[in-house]
Amino acid sequence: MMGLTRKGEYAIRGIIYLARLPQGKVALISEIAAAVDVPQAFLAKIFQNFAKLGLVSSARGTGGGFMLGRPAAKITLREVVEVVEGPIMPNRCLLGVGSCDRAAHCNVHPVWQKVQSQVVAILDNVTIEELAREER
Amino acid sequence: MMGLTRKGEYAIRGIIYLARLPQGKVALISEIAAAVDVPQAFLAKIFQNFAKLGLVSSARGTGGGFMLGRPAAKITLREVVEVVEGPIMPNRCLLGVGSCDRAAHCNVHPVWQKVQSQVVAILDNVTIEELAREER
DNA sequence: TATAAAAGGACAAAAATAGTCTTGAAGGTG
């Protein structure tokens, strides 16, 4: 329950791979997909999302590929997850007002708010740079 | 992302309704479903799960119905959620050993462990009794 | 121009979610 999908998992693996590359090096999507063991076409979609948000920069044509759009230390795990999974949302009522007409009185609502803020806080405090450091 | 399904939401609403009833009163599934606005047959399945786990007790025949299986103060939100949604699991690798062969080295793994333990802690500290108290 | 690579969109298979329906079993009532 309440779990990351494969897409999210793939996204994290992919961007960590990029973060481990030497400064300025670009990687082909084929290379990344093979390295992190993800279907290439699927990972390509994910990286399109990244590129649109500026998390990675992309270049087409010969010598093209992907690299980080900013320093790994400035990219949080939360950003990466939210790009592909959407906002962290333990229950529907947290999205907009009017999504549940009970929200104004409901005693459960604040619990979900707390869950949301805690999870967001954890993921916000983890950067891709940390995740890319030498493995344990 | 990482959200409760309708089933979980329905489960919570249903058991809170029970908790608000006077001591010893039984409620028909038809009554509960109407009160909390959930398809009756769907809610019936949920309450079957509750009954199997002892969260509610059920009686058949005339005068039968459902009531809480123990005091509302002794039922946590976590239990209710997990009965219908399964264990709180931010990522696959948290289930068993061997579910991801990278888990031993992976730097992301501990982050999911932390998320899991935080969410569990929050939900464990909320009882159905609290949720059933007068609404805000 | 030919080649290399990502971008974008349409499509498809599989799985999970959100239900319904039918039958059976257990318990009360006259």
Added chain:
DNA sequence: CACCTTCAAGACTATTTTTGTCCTTTTATA
């Protein structure tokens, strides 16, 4: 007992989400 009430259980179905694939287009380089 015969009949009614209520939950239990399982099979079935519809919808949505996830997890991909494939093909065409655009951009860039040589």
